[in-house]
Amino acid sequence: MAKRRKLVAPSSADLTKLEEEFRRETSVPEPAASQVRGVAPIAKIAADAAAVAQPASVADRARQAQLEASEAKLNDAQTEGRLLVDIPVGEINADAMVRDRAALDPDDMLELRLSISANGLRLPIEVYELPGADGGNAPKFGLLSGYRRLMAVRELLGLTEDAAFKTIRAIIRPKAETDAAFVAMVEENEVRSELSHFERGRIAVISAQQGAFLNVEDAVNKLFATGSKAKRSKVRSFALIFEELGDMLEFPDALSEKRGLKLAQALRQGGEDRIRDGLAAATYATSDEEWAVIESVIETLDAPVRDPKRGGRPRAATQVDDWGHAHQFVSSNGVSVSPKQDAKGFVLRFEGRDLDAELMDGLMEEIRTYLERS
Incomplete structure (x- = not known):
């Protein structure tokens, strides 16, 4: 029979030696060691999240709110x-x-x-x-x-x-929008340094040509919306001058209101070609000399030459008497209006001390607008 070995309990020194050998054989990097010793990754993540989620102080929250409000105001101001x-x-x-x-x-x-x-x-x-x-x-x-x-x-x-x-x-x-930009530009110059009559007409035509407005009429009404009807009527007259003669005039800004309205009326009567020919053939160095050339042509428009080849009877002179005084009315500023009817239609006669070219030009524009609406 085999002899049994007797078991002897290890001493404390033996236990210490065994434990040290076990630790050497199972050693891991420090972070993993901490996990082995019982610190799980989810616990560390939860701890970090809790640290971030800690409520800030009242002063910090007020400062953050103030910064956010200032940033919003800055963005609004820029926009x-x-x-x-x-x-x-x-x-x-x-x-x-x-x-x-x-x-x-x-x-x-x-x-x-x-x-x-x-x-x-x-x-x-x-x-x-x-x-x-x-x-x-x-x-x-x-x-x-x-x-x-x-x-x-x-x-x-x-x-x-x-x-x-x-x-x-x-x-x-x-x-x-382009139309609003033009309006802002005109308003600024009207307030700070008033535009000339010709400049007003010029910008109305150009802005309409660039598509900012439907047409010149629309441009005048919107660019000079705060002006009176008489002022807008004058702008239309100078717009016509720019359209018909803008490339010919050497001193357009020197055109006074009276001269400009007279020139616009001549253009409406069909005098563009003759005025252009007169300017092209003349030599001048000042605005007055230029106007003298224009005026000499306008005077010939008042008495058009009749073509003798057309023959026929000479037309009878228009009668100006027998005005319909029964239908006459007098405005508050003393201008009277009397109608007359003949075989060709109706004629209105305007009388009064306050009548001038500007007022008549405004009246003609109002009549034209009324007829186009009807």
């Missing part, structure tokens, strides 16, 4: 075009829109340059972002208003090379 920025003058296209002012007065520009040089730019210009601006050398902004101020700053930069004139204070407006 609505209420934010002032400094823009390099080279990044602005001054001719992105056709300007209503045909020429700049040298004396006015000198005065403006001196003012900006001494006091800075008191009023910002208005621009809008051009579509497709990609950071190249092409202008990034189109000018809405402030043409004279932009030109003055550019001239100062060229004269002084001062870094202060390399940028100009501006408001970036949202890209408005």
